[in-house]
Amino acid sequence: MDSTNSSRANLKKYIKIGRKWRFVPVHKQNGLPYPGTVIIDGKPVRSNAGTFYLEYYEDGRRVQKPVGQSPREAKDAWYAKMSLQCSKHTPERVEEDQPPELATVASAFYRFVEEARATKEDSTYRAY
Numbered sequence: 001m002d003s004t005n006s007s008r009a010n011l012k013k014y015i016k017i018g019r020k021w022r023f024v025p026v027h028k029q030n031g032l033p034y035p036g037t038v039i040i041d042g043k044p045v046r047s048n049a050g051t052f053y054l055e056y057y058e059d060g061r062r063v064q065k066p067v068g069q070s071p072r073e074a075k076d077a078w079y080a081k082m083s084l085q086c087s088k089h090t091p092e093r094v095e096e097d098q099p100p101e102l103a104t105v106a107s108a109f110y111r112f113v114e115e116a117r118a119t120k121e122d123s124t125y126r127a128y
Contacts, residue, residue: 008056008057009054009055009056009078009081009082010025010026010054010055010056011025011026011033011035011052011053011054011055011067011074011075011078012024012025012026012052012053012055013025013026013035013038013047013050013051013052013053013074014050014051014052014053015038015047015049015050016049016050017040023053024038024039024040024047025038025039026038026039026052026074027039027044033074033075033078035052035071035072035074035075036071050069051066051068051069052066052067052068052069052071052073052074052077053065053066053067054067054074054077054078054081056081065077080126080127
C-alpha cells in the first residue's frame, strides 16, 4: 500500500449542543479556518467553549488530534500541519558562497530554517 498524505487538514470543534456533545466544523473564509466561528445546522455561530481538533489522513487512516481550546492554538496547529505537508516542495539548497542579493525569497527562507534547526530546540524549529 502506498503511503499517501493528503494535503488537507480540517479543524473541528467538540462542543455541547443542547444535551449532547458533537463535533462541528470550523467556519472557513477563503479556504482558511476561522476558529472563532463554527457551523451548526448550516449556519455560522460564534462559539467560546469546547476543544479544537485537527483532522487529517495519514497512511490512509483518519487522525483526530486535540490542539487546544483557544482559537489561536487551533489556527497555529492548522498552519503547522499544512506547512509540514507542503515541506516536500522545498527549494534546492543555496550555495554557501552565493551572495544574498541573488537568492530567492524561498531559498533564503530555507537557509534560515536550516540554520534554526541547527541552533534551536525542536519545538522552536517546528514553530518556524
